[in-house]
Amino acid sequence: MESSEVVKIRVENIYPHPDNPRKDLGDVTELAESMKKHGVMQNLTVIPASALTADPEDQPDADKVSVISDFHALIGHRRLEAAKLAGLVEVPCQIRSKISRKEQVGIMLLENIQREDLTIQEQAQGFQMMLDLGDTEDQIAEKTGFSKSTVRHRLNIAKLDQEKLKEKQQDDAFQLTLKDLYELEKIKDVEMRNEILDKASSSRDIVSRVQNEITNAKKKENAKKLKAKLKKMGVEKAPEQYSQQMYNGKWKTVIEINLTDDVPDEIELPEQKGQMYWYETWRDLRIVTKAPKEKKKPTKEELAKKEQDRKSKEVKEILKGSAARRKDFISGIISGKIPALKDENVAREKIWEALVLIGYGLYGSIARDFFLEGDEWKYSEEERKQATETFQGLSITHQMLVFLHGSMNTVGETYDYSGRYAKEKADKLLKGYEALELFGWFFEMDEEKRVLDGTSELFAPAEEK
Template sequence: MTAPTKTRRAKKSAPYLAQLDPRELVAHPTNLRTKLGDLTELRASIAASGVLQALTVVPEDGGMRIVAGHRRAAAAAEAIEAGEWPDGTPTTVPCLVRPDMEGLAPSQVVAMLIENDQRADLTESERANGYAQLELFGLDVAEIARRTGRTQVHVKSALKLKTLGDVATEAADSGKLTLEDVAALEEFEDDPKAMERILKGVESGWGVRHRVQEEKRKREDKSATETLTEELTAAGVRVFKKPKDWPWNCQMAKVEDLVDADDQPLDVEALKTVEGFGAVIEGSYGNMRAVIVCEDPEAHGYKRTKWTQYKSPAAKVAEELKKREAEERRQKLADAGEVRRRFLVEKWGSAKAAKALLVDAMRAAVVMPGFFDRCEEEMVAALAGGDPRDGQTAGIDRLNRLLVARFVAAHEVNTATVAAGRYSNREHLVLPWLDRLVAEGYELSEAEQGWHAELVEEEAERQRAMEEEDAEAALEYDDAEGYVDDAEGVRPIEDVHLPEGDVEPAAEPDADAEPEEAEPEAEVDPCPEADLDAAEPDAKGDE
């Protein structure tokens, strides 16, 4: 065995370099990296060239404990044991010995965090475990952030990850959940089922954000329902569970939609506490309301004033189911719309990013100026980074960015309008817009994926209809309208093309005519294709 060789040493507590046998080094008991991974390539490299970067070790319990370099030490030890170490070369590796860290467990953990993050990143759970160890040593979030060079928000999110359970930890380690998303999941840590619904099957942070938005809406609806239930119960009103086929295909009916035998409306306030009457809570997105209902209107001799399927439910169950699914899809598309708007601002909400859409925005402004009329000013402001009304005094760069912001906002309004099931004369723009977002990195929600498939099918059907219409119209032309018959059927008459520029052919010159005075040549635009990006920045500093 080769004895350790010290190469430089100063004070007793000062760090110094030493050559140590890697087989005698002791792994740190709280090593953050739980898996060393495949050491084959590293072992071959060390056997050929040695360890080029010193390990960091601390004198502990009569030996040397590794703080940084566990993989290098393990690979070197394997190479020695396998007989791969070069002949005549000491079986040692360079080590930076840190007596100043002896007995200072927090400093050792901080060193491991920093050293590993400068190499292959730790997993989120490994990093969280390191922060948790530092907490146990009495360091608060601010001190951990200071020592590791991270932000306090980052440290808080990493520590919070440890409380969210195995499903969240696995998603974070696989890269499907960022620490930014961890903060959004914090409000669901008391609801494991909601957490599982959010994280199940997602492929990226955008998928998590879609699910979070849906769960937030459900939680808001549940909270509003509980509040209304308490208020109604305190007032002596019985609260019914909303029937499965409410309100158009069930026995129960709203009192406001009933009349008595004399066709007189009923007194809702007088009946709400009477036996056989009560309330049902309906609505969504926090807009919950209580409606007073009668359990069995026909038994009381009341007549319904609103259309109902109650008398023939079997024949119309399928239609009602379709309506409910459509409403649920609209709600999910509305949830997705909130996430999609954030994507648009992140993607094109800077002056540099907006340039990528400038030509398309200009073309839309020329070809269909009315498209910009319905864009939301709030979204324009978010995309343009300021008041959209400052175009009166803006320079060229600012105007370009405002134009792109209105272009994107107009597309989003058009997309949201069609998603909500409302009419838009530019519905055909939705499919290519969604395709563009996907190409730019946006992940469609489950509801958007289904909607996108329908749009693709509708577009294909529209194209087929247009082709059939064109074919039928072509067959209706007679000989005088552009077609002649030949032996093989109908063939089109070829059009006569004018010279380029649609100019009339020049007349033959008259030999006896006096020459006309030449017209002065038109001035040539010195900058036919000016570089808009080279314009002077405006006073507001758009860049």
């Protein structure tokens, strides 16, 4: 209910509405100067202070409220702020009453939306307020004129850490877009969305981390299904000591099941003597059994070599895992899951620098290997031809990425025959990953970087000069 006439109310008696969706009123200096010269050209809409807490039926009639009472602004927060700055004592107002808190939020939100005054974040918070006050998504869409999908997107934005979101929005170098925020919706867990937003260093980094988390979620789900199947087959979880002994010859790997692949209907296990166990790595589910015990007692030198061999095998596994992630990452770029760079020239230069440093020929077999699983000779001529045609249909940048991946696979491990850090090999891989970072690549584990920069404790000590 509105009062029938515009009345003058003292500025000191009018307070901002606590639920105003517009948090940043912007610069009102120019508006204040205009008010000094011409006065307030458009009245404010206010509600009695009691309307914040009282039910509509318990609120006073608008035309019976004393103008010396306290009020909250409903429409005209910028005008109120400008009036204070201009030093005005009174402003023209129309009093509204008999409206619920939910209706108040809706009026303010709609008013600001119609003026296109709200940021995306403010819209999101406004929609969330309406939802908290009892409106459904459909009702919000009907009242605001936004589509249901837009309302749903905005409500997902409202679930994010608002302080962290504001920080990223204000970082010009980050270049956060609405598309990035929609990308985060692919992650079901809101805490993980916030973690990705917090850790991401750029807009592109968000997309990369989202794709990585989707892959991790798939691996987690596949691991759960595989463990259930293996349990029925009598395969138990590996004992705790396996993680320390996996590379020292006390255990034998039976098979490895890639967790990114679809779970097979049946798991075929070769016959083995003794109990079989499963062990989950960050990349696969490994089926293992205890190796036969050695008959003779090893010497001190043999034990030392065995320990270093164990460490070198661990480095090899880490590099192997990075290579698998690298292929998935490049596949994501090719498929469009990871958006294209606006300017690919710098990236091409970086890729070419890496290819030159690695020094491996750009052979057709490298191109085909990317699209074929396993040895090429296992495939028919038609399948090899199809892989070649798929490669030829790619853009120049994508072809270069395929060659980069294949060339990096030829570098080998970052240790020598004694288990010492092999800097020349590592530098080649680092150069390749440096090019991929332009597309959003990041190392998921610190140890992935350490086995490349030589800081890993898995390497044998360097020879004294």
